[in-house]
Amino acid sequence: MSILIVSQNRNPKSWVDTLKSKNQDLDIQVYPEVDRPDDVEFAISWKHPEGIYQNYPNLKVIASMGAGVNHILKDDNLPKGVKITRIVDEQLTKDMSDFVLLQCLAVTRNLFLHWQNQQKSNWKLKSYQTPEKTTVGIMGYGNLGQAAGEKLHKNEFKVIGYANSSKTINEISVYGKQNMDEFLTQTDILVCLLPVTSETKGVLNFDLFKKLKPNAYLVNVARGEHLVENDLIKAINEGFLSGASLDVFQEEPLPESHKFWEHSQIQVTPHIASMTDPNSVAEQLLTNFEKMKSGEDLIHEVDVDKGY
């Protein structure tokens, strides 16, 4: 019985080493060098090539290396009946919150503008906005959204949330679908932390951007599929948005010729808002490996229909 590691754009070796350090008897195969496909029952997966899981007749579980699972679910050729799990990791949640706080502070303090001015040897004062006067609207108020919201709130930002239904969590008002416009019209900095579902794909579009406060700013740290890329350019160029920080893209790595790279009001980071540390999540993966073997319910299993 074997564990398969499938890791595109990430280093599989650190996963093998970390898993072996927990249990040196594990039988681990690394894609694409797989001699014994029939032995594979459990795959640990990041952005696998579509269709490959058809080649493992005894596969029972595909475990995402990250919090997101859309990179798995978007494959139309997944074997039937395979269970999908996601990572739930406090460190991953905390790292994401830190990155969102960093972006919100950088926006209010004009850090990117000052950095651009430095490239021109240009000493140019610009007054700043304080967190107390800045409303951050968080779209998607699950685990990640709530943690980011509370971190921002603790650092004196005004915070509102958006989720399927309205509620108040730890003093923060979360607006539901019926009140989406009310949420948008208050928002200076829009942070997207939604899961990818058929409903949320393309939700960051021109119509939405127009409803935000004048000169609002977008931070997308969820998935590239949420954003209609041309609509972002249009909304910035027409003055509805003052700019955007994007950590995720429809195609990753972002192609060299992509217009985002060169846009002076768009900051590109290479999907580093939160990066899974194998050490920090090996235990939950191995727990599920054991649960699978003994036929128990898995932890952090994804509802495939909902998509999260």
Next chain:
Amino acid sequence: MSILIVSQNRNPKSWVDTLKSKNQDLDIQVYPEVDRPDDVEFAISWKHPEGIYQNYPNLKVIASMGAGVNHILKDDNLPKGVKITRIVDEQLTKDMSDFVLLQCLAVTRNLFLHWQNQQKSNWKLKSYQTPEKTTVGIMGYGNLGQAAGEKLHKNEFKVIGYANSSKTINEISVYGKQNMDEFLTQTDILVCLLPVTSETKGVLNFDLFKKLKPNAYLVNVARGEHLVENDLIKAINEGFLSGASLDVFQEEPLPESHKFWEHSQIQVTPHIASMTDPNSVAEQLLTNFEKMKSGEDLIHEVDVDKGY
């Protein structure tokens, strides 16, 4: 009896408007258009040209527009007996803490490196350090230092302080002069928030940089006089420091030809870590104006010998 506004590189109009809005009967003159120098008893001052205060025979108080007063005290031709005051403003303190937190998060998350990579359309992952594993050493543990330290601590950074004498304030260990080396050898990010005195001028020098943890990073948000500029370049180029964020300089605005502008490991911001909002400090200035008139003790008066 008249108030003089002396404001180099800053807009005097917002000061006049704000003071007038509090008391429209105030007699305010703006340097250099001063018709009645004999009427001036109270000056509100930012980076005045050296020697000018000799021209006001009845001047009693020079009030700094900011928390620092070295820009006043360094003038060897101040009239004798004139009192100096500084601004103490919670908002100014808070703004400074926010900026220090922003810099520390930007450093740990490699934000400047990612921006540089963006200019080259270069998608390049780099793993980050978490706040929990990053020790920020704060030199100068007065009002500003303590506020920054507590904000960083609240955001899970490891924080230590350095001051004249050792103490523990709200769980944070502050090292005294005898233990400076112990402070330095633990420090990943060194934040300078010292006042400028004869002892602290040039304290940020090569010998000090060599004692920090390997690849340490400097954040100077105090005053340009603390830093030996060539020593910084040397320490970065020889690999003792990984970089620096500088908000203050020996000459401001930083001259166009200065080598800091183009150094890829130095981030320049134009003295904007905390900017005095006239609205937020007009009251304390006018309070001192009234106290001066009635011969009472001033608030926030500076000990000229100590320099703070």
